Amino acid sequence: xxxxxxxxxxxxxxxxxxxxxxxxxxxxxxxxxxxxxxxxxxxxxxxxxxxxxxxxxxxxxxxxxxxxxxxxxxxxxxxxxxxxxxxxxxxxxxxxxxxxxxxxxxxxxxxxxxxxxxxxxxxxxxxxxxxxxxxxxxxxxxxxxxxxxxxxxxxxxxxxxxxxxxxxxxxxxxxxxxxxxxxxxxxxxxxxxxxxxxxxxxxxxxxxxxxxxxxxxxxxxxxxxxxxxxxxxxxxxxxxxxxxxxxxxxxxxxxxxxxxxxxxxxxxxxxxxxxxxxxxxxxxxxxxxxxxxxxxxxxxxxxxxxxxxxxxxxxxxxxxxxxxxxxxxxxxxxxxxxxxxxxxxxxxxxxxxxxxxxxxxxxxxxxxxxxxxxxxxxxxxxxxxxxxxxxxxxxxxxxxxxxx
Amino acid sequence: xxxxxxxxxxxxxxxxxxxxxxxxxxxxxxxxxxxxxxxxxxxxxxxxxxxxxxxxxxxxxxxxxxxxxxxxxxxxxxxxxxxxxxxxxxxxxxxxxxxxx
Numbered sequence: 001x002x003x004x005x006x007x008x009x010x011x012x013x014x015x016x017x018x019x020x021x022x023x024x025x026x027x028x029x030x031x032x033x034x035x036x037x038x039x040x041x042x043x044x045x046x047x048x049x050x051x052x053x054x055x056x057x058x059x060x061x062x063x064x065x066x067x068x069x070x071x072x073x074x075x076x077x078x079x080x081x082x083x084x085x086x087x088x089x090x091x092x093x094x095x096x097x098x099x100x101x102x103x104x105x106x107x108x109x110x111x112x113x114x115x116x117x118x119x120x121x122x123x124x125x126x127x128x129x130x131x132x133x134x135x136x137x138x139x140x141x142x143x144x145x146x147x148x149x150x151x152x153x154x155x156x157x158x159x160x161x162x163x164x165x166x167x168x169x170x171x172x173x174x175x176x177x178x179x180x181x182x183x184x185x186x187x188x189x190x191x192x193x194x195x196x197x198x199x200x201x202x203x204x205x206x207x208x209x210x211x212x213x214x215x216x217x218x219x220x221x222x223x224x225x226x227x228x229x230x231x232x233x234x235x236x237x238x239x240x241x242x243x244x245x246x247x248x249x250x251x252x253x254x255x256x257x258x259x260x261x262x263x264x265x266x267x268x269x270x271x272x273x274x275x276x277x278x279x280x281x282x283x284x285x286x287x288x289x290x291x292x293x294x295x296x297x298x299x300x301x302x303x304x305x306x307x308x309x310x311x312x313x314x315x316x317x318x319x320x321x322x323x324x325x326x327x328x329x330x331x332x333x334x335x336x337x338x339x340x341x342x343x344x345x346x347x348x349x350x351x352x353x354x355x356x357x358x359x360x361x362x363x364x365x366x367x368x369x370x371x372x373x374x375x376x377x378x379x380x381x382x383x384x385x386x387x388x389x390x391x392x393x394x395x396x397x398x399x400x401x402x403x404x
Numbered sequence: 405x406x407x408x409x410x411x412x413x414x415x416x417x418x419x420x421x422x423x424x425x426x427x428x429x430x431x432x433x434x435x436x437x438x439x440x441x442x443x444x445x446x447x448x449x450x451x452x453x454x455x456x457x458x459x460x461x462x463x464x465x466x467x468x469x470x471x472x473x474x475x476x477x478x479x480x481x482x483x484x485x486x487x488x489x490x491x492x493x494x495x496x497x498x499x500x501x502x503x504x505x
Binding site for chain 2 (some may be wrong): 067
């Protein structure tokens with residue numbers, strides 16, 4: 001069986017338009033959450049989000065022609081730009097590859113062709129709305145002729161995509177799979193929709209403090225825009241072209257809780273099961289895990305149940321494993337979250353630095369693990385988990401290891 | 405059915421060149437009648453339909469897209485030159501282009 005390695009990656013979030021800018025701000029413990037600027041949110045219960053920096057509007061024209069841009073939504077543009085830089089980092093020249101063995105699998109909840117989109121002509125409506133737009137544009141850009149599709153499993157979508165890409169390479173049916181996802185749901189319909197589910201923080205007066213995973217006073221998640229794209233490659237292919245290998249994707253698990261459309265299974269049982277399966281599938285012992293990048297949404301139930309699940313799986317060892325939530329800084333990037341957070345985890349492995357859980361000012365006595373509070377921490381990481389859990393009971397846990 | 409004169413082909417050519425210059429963000433000097441619309445200048449099939457709509461309005465043409473579709477199946481249009489030639493046929497013969505085999 002082929003080993004699966006990461007040879008390129010990039011992310012775009014509220015904290016930056018490329019990987020290095022994001023990393024710098026994440027390590028500094030900055031928040032990308034601000035008052036919503038993309039529409040008039042003054043009548044919404046939630047008036048804050050982690051939007052992409054305004055400079056994104058100046059960035060994408062460097063990569064996307066006007067004609068194509070008119071056929072894309074904002075999130076499709078973000079995904080495309082993100083993919084271009086990830087591929088560039090990988091050093092792959094697809095003209096030298098068997099393009100029938102190169103694929104694109106993206107996790108996409110929606111292309112966000114909503115009221116926030118402007119200048120949509122009837123001719124472009126379908127092209128902008130179609131759920132497969134992002135993977136299609138990337139495949140077109142590089143003329144990749146392997147399978148090219150989108151997987152939708154809500155907030156676990158891009159983690160699912162990464163798992164499916166892993167399978168393709170592992171089984172020998174692809175050499176390279178571009179995986180990841182993107183999301184942008186900062187629009188009136190979706191903010192109001194999540195407000196109706198009581199899922200979002202309403203801490204409008206101090207946006208940068210609103211996302212506070214694992215804290216006692218957490219009051220919901222903050223929506224974030226984002227894109228994360230990785231280039232997965234077989235070890236054989238990567239070595240053949242002397243690529244720099246960033247990490248090894250060691251395995252994963254995806255499960256369905258079959259419990260409730262919104263709430264996680266009681267006491268984190270479904271989450272625990274998924275973590276156990278991921279460890280088993282990747283041949284990883286609990287003592288190997290040095291770090292967990294948590295789903296950590298800042299909602300009452302997720303953070304409680306995720307903590308319980310980690311304790312159930314790791315026992316006493318759970319207290320020795322640092323756990324942090326990137327969502328405290330970049331909000332919840334929904335369909336992109338799995339990819340964005342895996343990229344952050346790989347950065348932690350390669351820089352021996354853990355990103356913090358910011359806004360951890362009021363510990364919840366019932367959540368008593370090490371959440372890497374407020375400040376980045378130096379630590380060698382050889383093996384880590386990246387967790388993603390979603391409405392609908394879609395769970396995913398990715399196991400990522402230092403390549404050696 | 406529009407009246408064809410010596411200037412018609414030049415008008416059509418100019419419209420086609422202006423369209424692709426704008427939509428594909430290429431310099432007009434990079435275009436010629438052998439330019440492949442998809443592989444050379446990253447065009448798309450929708451452009452073809454948009455151009456037909458422009459010419460339908462400009463020359464008040466009675467032509468249905470399904471007629472063009474049937475014609476194109478037998479006479480593929482890949483280059484700018486082929487597009488201009490087909491447009492001239494449409495202007496001259498409208499829905500009767502289907503008779504041209």
